[in-house]
Structures are given as structure tokens and as C-alpha cells.
Amino acid sequence: MLSELDKALIRKLQEDLPVHPQPFKIIAEQLGMSEEQVLKKVKEFKEKGYIRRMGAALRHRRMGLKANPMIIWQVPSEKVEEVGQKLASFPQVTHCYERPMLPKLPYNIYTMIHAETEEQCFQLAKEMSQVVGIENYRLLFSEKEFKKTSMRYFVEE
């Protein structure tokens, strides 16, 4: 169970760490904790898997990764496990999920990739298709980003 202090620390960690030689010390002072306590807790959160990743969130579009398609795959149910594992093993794939099919979109595995050009995406999708033996797939490119933020937990609306 998370204590109120744990939640207060999580709220701090989901903000932006100050760019300062001792960022955790600054957070500690704001929470009335010692720097050692904060470091111990953050490590614990990471070990327990509450923190999936500690670090910088980048705007990948500004780094030149402008092509960000979802590649969706129509996979027979008995092959979902095998195909899902294989697609996930591509280093360029950042997300891979099984999801329900929609009326106008009968695809059940969703992968996300990020690349510099659309051509690279088509090429990669083709390679992926050959590896998993699934020919029915499509690329849904993002044309516009309306929102991209990090989730803020334990902030009741």
C-alpha cells in the first residue's frame, strides 16, 4: 500500500525535476524529507515496478522522428501469441498490444514505431510482415498531434 507521503513523492516525480546539481535534494526539501530518504524511496519504486523508467521524456518529433505510425495487424486468434511476441521483438517497436477488432477496422494486434521517414516505416512494416507471415496489415500515420503529456497520478480532479 502506498502511504500519503509515497503519493506526495510520486506527485513530485511526475513533474519536472529541477535542472540543478542535486535535484533529489530539492524535492526532499519540498516534501520535508531527507535526500537519502528520497533516493531510497525512488529506488524502491523502481524495483517494485511503480516507476517504469526514470529519465527524460523527449519530443521525438523535434529529434527528427517525424513518422509515427500505428501498424495494425489482422491475425487469426490461434496465432496471436506467436505473432505478438515476434512483432514485439523488433527493436523499433515501442508498443505492442492485442486489442479488440472494430467494425470498420478488423485488426487485432497494434504496434507503434517511430522513424525519420514514411518510407522507412513502409520498409520496416514489410520486413515485419515477412517475419511473422501476416499479409493483412495497415499503417495509420499520425497527421497531427493534438496532445502529448505525461499522466499525473494521485491528483484528484
Added chain:
Amino acid sequence: MDNIDKKLLTIIQDNFPICSRPYKEIGKKLGISEEEIIRRVSKFKDEGIIRRIGGVFDSRKLKYKSTLCAMEVPEEKLADVVSIVNSYTGVTHNYLRQHDYNLWFTLITSSENKLKETIKEIEEKTGFKVYELPARKLFKIKVNFYVPGLEEGEKDFVK
């Protein structure tokens, strides 16, 4: 962006040291001073390349519920619908994509009930159906990106 910048961005994405002097630690790996690292990180923030530095939490471990949603919205209604959808804190990503289902967003809430309520509310406010695509199975989630331009052999230096 020089090679040190690229290496710095790679390290800082998921190997931000959890210690008293994290920038000094990163500096040691790259052979430059703490001050120099801080200067470069500040620059990336000013330029908007780094959106924020902090923790990325696992919504499931924190007992939150999340889903992917898709909507079919006529172009002339898009701006209104986007402003309604974006007004929710739990909507973290929202994109226009090339399909009849053109609006795609992720929604995270503190409970299953809250998820249902929010979706119903969005449907009522916008007048359009929200198609839910909850993950049935998670095969992979990896939210750090490779930094374009870093040579093949150099990507392993952080390990």
C-alpha cells in the same frame, strides 16, 4: 547536435542516475564535467527537445485503468471535439490519423468505473461514439527512442 549530445540524450532517457549528483554521474560516463552536462540539458529543455525529466509510472501497478479510444469525427467538428477530449487530465495522447476513425486518444483513470463514466461523458458532450480498444494483452512497452544519427556500435555504450 554533436555526438556527445546524442549520447547524452540516449543515457538521460532511461538511465537517469538515482543518486545525489546525477549529472556528475552522467558526466563521468561521457568524460565531461557536471557543469557541461547541466548546460547541455538546460539547452535541450529550452529548445523543447526534452519535454521533462522525471518518473514514468506504470499505471497498472498504481491500480489505474487505461484504454485506447478511437472516434469518427467529421472535419468541421474536429476542433470542438478535440478541445472537449483534451480537457481531461487522463487523456495523455491525442492524434489525428488517416482513417474513418480519425481521432485516437489514450485515457487513464483511477478506476474502471471512472473510465466508463468518462467515455460516456465524452460521447454525451461531443455527440459522437467512442470506440474502446482496451489492451487484451501487452506484449511490449518501451518508451525510450533511439536518437537518430548515433552510429550502430555506439548504441551499446550505456550498458
